[in-house]
Amino acid sequence: MTVRDVTDLYTEFGDERLPPGQRRTDDFLIFSMDGTPSVDERSWQFEVWGAVDDELTLSLKEFKALPSESQRQDFHCVTGWSKLDCVFTGIPFTELANSVGVHDDAVHVLFHARDGYTTDLPLADCLRDEVLFAWNEDGEPLEPAHGGPLRVVTPHKYAYKGAKWITGVEFLTEPRRGYWEKRGYSVTADPWAEDRYS
Numbered sequence: 586m587t588v589r590d591v592t593d594l595y596t597e598f599g600d601e602r603l604p605p606g607q608r609r610t611d612d613f614l615i616f617s618m619d620g621t622p623s624v625d626e627r628s629w630q631f632e633v634w635g636a637v638d639d640e641l642t643l644s645l646k647e648f649k650a651l652p653s654e655s656q657r658q659d660f661h662c663v664t665g666w667s668k669l670d671c672v673f674t675g676i677p678f679t680e681l682a683n684s685v686g687v688h689d690d691a692v693h694v695l696f697h698a699r700d701g702y703t704t705d706l707p708l709a710d711c712l713r714d715e716v717l718f719a720w721n722e723d724g725e726p727l728e729p730a731h732g733g734p735l736r737v738v739t740p741h742k743y744a745y746k747g748a749k750w751i752t753g754v755e756f757l758t759e760p761r762r763g764y765w766e767k768r769g770y771s772v773t774a775d776p777w778a779e780d781r782y783s
């Protein structure tokens with residue numbers, strides 16, 4: 586397995602790999618608003634809609650057939666823990682964006698998940714190779730508690746931007762707030778700026 590190391594992306598945002606106010610954990614902790622929903626992989630569907638040329642509905646099998654890659658990334662939770670050197674395999678957001686043809690007036694993205702969770706990000710923050718729709722961690726299928734069968738990872742942002750059990754991506758022409766963003770957490774969520782709350 587070829588793994589692309591993107592753990593140096595912090596140099597764009599700050600001086601230290603570990604963002605300010607974060608402490609390292611060796612365990613991959615679990616942080617969910619409402620437990621782990623049950624997901625049936627056979628009936629699982631992934632949808633893309635909104636400001637795109639081609640709205641899309643894919644099965645897990647069809648989704649995994651898109652060009653994928655493995656990356657070594659860091660993971661920063663807004664509550665203060667960071668897990669370094671996670672290896673995730675998945676489809677880059679950019680790959681998906683190209684295949685649906687995002688409209689010129691799209692400025693924002695809302696991610697939808699099976700447990701009712703949502704999270705939003707400016708489109709420009711999503712259009713990075715490091716934003717992955719991931720189904721594998723360390724070469725193993727992503728555990729249900731960590732978002733299996735499919736989750737988003739956003740190593741340049743606090744991890745609440747990475748929806749677990751992702752079911753859909755909505756491209757928006759105006760910002761709309763996600764679950765934590767409605768409750769005062771930052772829309773842009775840059776860990777090196779300690780951009781935790783808005």
Ligand SMILES: Nc1nc2c(c(=O)[nH]1)N[C@H]1C(S)=C(S)[C@@H](COP(=O)(O)O)O[C@H]1N2
Binds near residue numbers: 698
């Ligand atoms: N669907 C969904 N995605 C979610 C969450 C959630 O509650 N539901 N929690 C978020 C938060 S706050 C964090 S820190 C990470 C935690 O991922 P982990 O449980 O795999 O560590 O998932 C994010 N994605």
Ligand SMILES: [Mo]
Binds near residue numbers: 616663664744745
């Ligand atoms: Mo979090």
